[in-house]
Amino acid sequence: MNSQPNNHTTESKDVGSSSSNSSGNNNLPQKKILSDSKFQHSTEPSGALNQVRHRFPDVFQQKGGSYADLPAAKISELMKSSSLDHLLMQNAPTQSLLSVVNGILEESVERRNGEIPPRVACLLRKVVQEIERRISTQQGHLRTQNNLFKTREEKYQSRIRVLEALASGTNEENIIKEEKSAHDSKPIEKIVIEEKKTKDINHVEKTKEDEKKKEIDREVIRLMKEVEDKNMEKKEIDKEVKRLIKDVEEKNMEKKEIDKEVKRLIKEVEEKNMEISTFKQELEKMKKRYEVQCTKIENIERKDIDKEVEGKNMEKREVDEEIMRLKKEVEEKSMEKKEIDKEVMRLKKEVEEKNVEISTMKQELETMKNRYEEQCSKLKSEAEDVELELKQKSREHEAIMEKLRNKVRESEAIMESKYQKWNMKQNIIQKAVSFQFSSIQKLKLSWESIKQDVVKERMIYKEECNRLGVNLKPLVHAAENYQTVLAENRKLFNELQELKGNIRVYCRIRPFIPGQKEKQSIVERIGESDLVVANPSKQGKEALKTFKFNKIFGPTSTQAEVYDDIQDFIRSVLDGFNVCIFAYGQTGSGKTYTMSGPNGATNESLGVNYRALNDLFNISSSRQSSIVYDIGVQIIEIYNEQVRDLLTTDISVKKFGILNHSQPNGLAVPDASMHPVKSTADVIKLMDIGLKNRAKGSTAMNERSSRSHSVVSIHVRGADKKSGSTLQGNLHLIDLAGSERIDRSEVIGDRLKEAQHINKSLSALGDVIFSLSQKSSHIPYRNSKLTQILQSSLGGHAKTLMLVQINSDVKSYSESLSTLKFAERVSGVELGVAKSTKDGRDVRELMEQVASLKDTISTKDEEIERLQLLKDLKNVSNSEKLED
Numbered sequence: 001m002n003s004q005p006n007n008h009t010t011e012s013k014d015v016g017s018s019s020s021n022s023s024g025n026n027n028l029p030q031k032k033i034l035s036d037s038k039f040q041h042s043t044e045p046s047g048a049l050n051q052v053r054h055r056f057p058d059v060f061q062q063k064g065g066s067y068a069d070l071p072a073a074k075i076s077e078l079m080k081s082s083s084l085d086h087l088l089m090q091n092a093p094t095q096s097l098l099s100v101v102n103g104i105l106e107e108s109v110e111r112r113n114g115e116i117p118p119r120v121a122c123l124l125r126k127v128v129q130e131i132e133r134r135i136s137t138q139q140g141h142l143r144t145q146n147n148l149f150k151t152r153e154e155k156y157q158s159r160i161r162v163l164e165a166l167a168s169g170t171n172e173e174n175i176i177k178e179e180k181s182a183h184d185s186k187p188i189e190k191i192v193i194e195e196k197k198t199k200d201i202n203h204v205e206k207t208k209e210d211e212k213k214k215e216i217d218r219e220v221i222r223l224m225k226e227v228e229d230k231n232m233e234k235k236e237i238d239k240e241v242k243r244l245i246k247d248v249e250e251k252n253m254e255k256k257e258i259d260k261e262v263k264r265l266i267k268e269v270e271e272k273n274m275e276i277s278t279f280k281q282e283l284e285k286m287k288k289r290y291e292v293q294c295t296k297i298e299n300i301e302r303k304d305i306d307k308e309v310e311g312k313n314m315e316k317r318e319v320d321e322e323i324m325r326l327k328k329e330v331e332e333k334s335m336e337k338k339e340i341d342k343e344v345m346r347l348k349k350e351v352e353e354k355n356v357e358i359s360t361m362k363q364e365l366e367t368m369k370n371r372y373e374e375q376c377s378k379l380k381s382e383a384e385d386v387e388l389e390l391k392q393k394s395r396e397h398e399a400i401m402e403k404l405r406n407k408v409r410e411s412e413a414i415m416e417s418k419y420q421k422w423n424m425k426q427n428i429i430q431k432a433v434s435f436q437f438s439s440i441q442k443l444k445l446s447w448e449s450i451k452q453d454v455v456k457e458r459m460i461y462k463e464e465c466n467r468l469g470v471n472l473k474p475l476v477h478a479a480e481n482y483q484t485v486l487a488e489n490r491k492l493f494n495e496l497q498e499l500k501g502n503i504r505v506y507c508r509i510r511p512f513i514p515g516q517k518e519k520q521s522i523v524e525r526i527g528e529s530d531l532v533v534a535n536p537s538k539q540g541k542e543a544l545k546t547f548k549f550n551k552i553f554g555p556t557s558t559q560a561e562v563y564d565d566i567q568d569f570i571r572s573v574l575d576g577f578n579v580c581i582f583a584y585g586q587t588g589s590g591k592t593y594t595m596s597g598p599n600g601a602t603n604e605s606l607g608v609n610y611r612a613l614n615d616l617f618n619i620s621s622s623r624q625s626s627i628v629y630d631i632g633v634q635i636i637e638i639y640n641e642q643v644r645d646l647l648t649t650d651i652s653v654k655k656f657g658i659l660n661h662s663q664p665n666g667l668a669v670p671d672a673s674m675h676p677v678k679s680t681a682d683v684i685k686l687m688d689i690g691l692k693n694r695a696k697g698s699t700a701m702n703e704r705s706s707r708s709h710s711v712v713s714i715h716v717r718g719a720d721k722k723s724g725s726t727l728q729g730n731l732h733l734i735d736l737a738g739s740e741r742i743d744r745s746e747v748i749g750d751r752l753k754e755a756q757h758i759n760k761s762l763s764a765l766g767d768v769i770f771s772l773s774q775k776s777s778h779i780p781y782r783n784s785k786l787t788q789i790l791q792s793s794l795g796g797h798a799k800t801l802m803l804v805q806i807n808s809d810v811k812s813y814s815e816s817l818s819t820l821k822f823a824e825r826v827s828g829v830e831l832g833v834a835k836s837t838k839d840g841r842d843v844r845e846l847m848e849q850v851a852s853l854k855d856t857i858s859t860k861d862e863e864i865e866r867l868q869l870l871k872d873l874k875n876v877s878n879s880e881k882l883e884d
């Protein structure tokens with residue numbers, strides 16, 4: 001029965017598809033489903049089935065046209081080998097079996113007048129039994145399927161319950177954990193603070209966790225809803241299945257009845273067949289008896305025979321009538337059989353219809369089952385997914401909970417350690433507090449004693465302060481006298497200057513200018529204050545001539561070195577002295593260089609004018625606490641015995657008057673413009689303007705020789721802040737015109753006139769200085785404009801510095817010699833080395849006086865500093881007292 005029919009391939013495919021949808025645990029039901037599918041396919045007409053249906057009558061016809069004619073062996077062979085039995089054995093479709101039965105019945109009706117051979121009837125019974133068996137198997141399968149559905153449903157229900165339990169379990173677990181954590185939080189204030197911190201840290205994680213949980217819950221609720229929907233659907237499907245099963249059962253009952261009817265009819269047909277066969281036998285016997293009678297008649301007399309024949313004919317007619325009757329009866333039976341056949345056909349049709357219905361129902365059932373299975377599998381996969389997800393979530397939850405637990409454990413440990421630390425600290429603090437308490441007691445006691453000491457100290461301090469106040473008085477007095485001391489110091493300094501000589505002569509030897517052809521110098525030796533020049537036209541000692549000045553600057557001397565020795569004069573100006581610095585020398589000997597510096601001078605090459613002004617401003621600003629200075633500048637030139645203002649563009653003033661007697665403002669040329677200056681930069685600007693406006697001309701000795709005397713007058717007015725007294729000082733910085741001899745200058749006309757004026761004024765200057773040094777009663781100031789202007793700065797307490805410039809070139813020997821002689825006349829007589837020697841004792845005394853005064857000043861300075869310190873200390877203590 002297990003051997004496969006032609007539709008084996010289709011079945012295998014069905015098996016494959018159903019097995020792919022079912023789980024491995026359901027092998028047994030799957031097999032049943034497999035046989036169901038077999039059954040199902042057997043109901044459907046297939047190619048193989050039609051083949052069997054068409055082939056079947058041919059098989060019977062080939063065997064001699066009648067079933068009755070077939071020998072028993074042949075029928076059994078047919079049954080066993082190729083046809084019905086084979087079909088049965090091969091698990092042929094039910095439709096084919098029914099077709100076979102139908103064919104047999106039709107055959108028996110058509111060919112055998114309703115006579116069905118008993119073997120065929122037996123075969124029919126087998127077929128009917130097979131159909132019955134299949135229906136019952138189908139029924140069983142349906143029941144198993146139903147059970148399977150129920151089992152699956154239960155399984156899914158249990159899974160859903162597990163999922164629900166899992167979901168609710170996670171919630172409960174979380175609630176339990178939360179409760180546990182809440183329970184663990186003991187109401188220790190410090191721990192609560194710590195726990196709060198931990199909770200705050202975990203709060204964010206918990207919120208995330210809750211959100212995740214809520215999401216899972218929502219997913220579970222959605223799935224539960226889906227499961228409920230599916231259950232509802234399943235219930236409906238179950239109801240439908242039950243209804244179908246009921247229908248199938250009803251149909252089976254109907255079929256059973258039909259089968260019974262078929263059986264009864266078959267029985268009837270068999271009985272009729274038996275009757276027919278009995279009748280045939282009797283007919284055979286009668287035939288035989290007739291033949292015997294015929295032969296007997298032949299042997300008997302013809303008459304007798306005829307009579308007998310007539311009788312026999314009568315008998316035969318009777319028999320024929322009987323046969324006719326029987327035939328009629330057979331026809332009736334045939335009619336009956338036909339009716340039965342019709343009934344069978346109708347029943348068959350009905351069975352077919354029922355089968356179709358059953359197959360439709362089965363198909364429906366199958367589709368529903370498939371749908372149900374699909375839904376179940378989907379649900380299952382979803383449930384598995386959800387289960388996996390839930391597992392994943394629960395694992396994540398577990399991990400998070402583990403983390404939280406670890407954190408809680410860690411924080412517990414930390415709290416424990418902190419608690420212990422706090423306990424230790426508390427103990428320490430308690431100890432410290434008790435220790436401090438005792439210390440405070442001690443301190444209180446000592447405080448009391450200190451208080452008394454402080455009172456005592458205060459008394460002592462007061463006394464000390466009073467004493468200090470008494471001591472401070474002379475110091476304050478001394479401090480007040482400081483300015484006086486300073487003034488005294490200034491006075492002494494100027495006295496010292498005077499002792500050094502109010503008219504001083506410095507000699508500077510110009511170096512050879514780069515590019516100068518002849519570099520033969522007349523200077524043989526340069527000392528500190530003496531200079532030996534050699535006459536190039538003479539030899540030996542005769543050629544040498546020694547000149548002595550206050551200071552000699554060689555060709556290598558820098559501008560700074562020269563100014564270093566001039567600086568003291570500048571200080572005197574701020575002390576209210578008139579100072580006159582002028583450069584004297586032949587053209588090109590470096591007068592302008594020394595006084596102003598070269599064109600585009602740098603810091604290093606700046607001349608006396610700029611350095612002096614810079615110092616003036618520096619010193620005045622250092623003294624600004626005590627004296628306020630106002631500085632003004634005038635720049636004039638004396639050209640051809642005419643005074644010109646170099647700082648004005650106003651040409652209306654043609655002649656500048658010169659005041660012979662010093663005015664209260666100290667101005668010799670009051671009409672010249674006065675320019676107040678605040679810084680060196682201001683003065684530099686003015687000097688630049690003056691230099692540009694200065695009259696210059698070309699001489700044989702210098703291409704651009706200064707043809708006038710330039711006088712830069714700086715007028716300083718100081719006001720003492722404390723005393724209100726004022727002082728006035730003038731600084732005249734004079735760049736004289738070249739002192740060369742007229743014959744050597746090779747000038748004529750205007751230039752000659754210029755040179756004559758220059759020489760005249762220079763000799764007048766020499767005369768004035770000489771007269772001053774001789775302390776003559778008459779000083780010839782009026783001989784030139786230059787001496788008139790410088791009158792206030794040359795006589796009296798004025799200080800004069802003459803910078804004698806020498807060009808050491810051999811060619812300029814005679815000019816240099818006359819310059820040196822002029823300077824010697826001025827310095828030698830005025831300084832009066834001899835006079836100085838004469839008054840050596842007085843000078844020494846004065847020098848000693850100066851030294852002792854300097855010592856006094858330094859002592860006073862120290863004392864003032866000390867007093868200042870004491871004063872500061874007193875102030876501090878007073879402020880402390882006030883704070884107390």
Ligand SMILES: Nc1ncnc2c1ncn2[C@@H]1O[C@H](COP(=O)(O)OP(=O)(O)OP(=O)(O)O)[C@@H](O)[C@H]1O
Pocket residue numbers: 509510511513555585586587588589590591592593594598702704705706707736737738739805
């Ligand atoms: N000490 C020095 N070092 C370098 N160069 C110098 C020095 N003295 C003068 N000179 C240069 O010599 C030249 C003449 O100098 P300067 O013009 O100063 O002479 P001067 O006496 O003013 O002439 P003048 O009377 O004709 O105006 C200039 O080129 C100047 O730079």
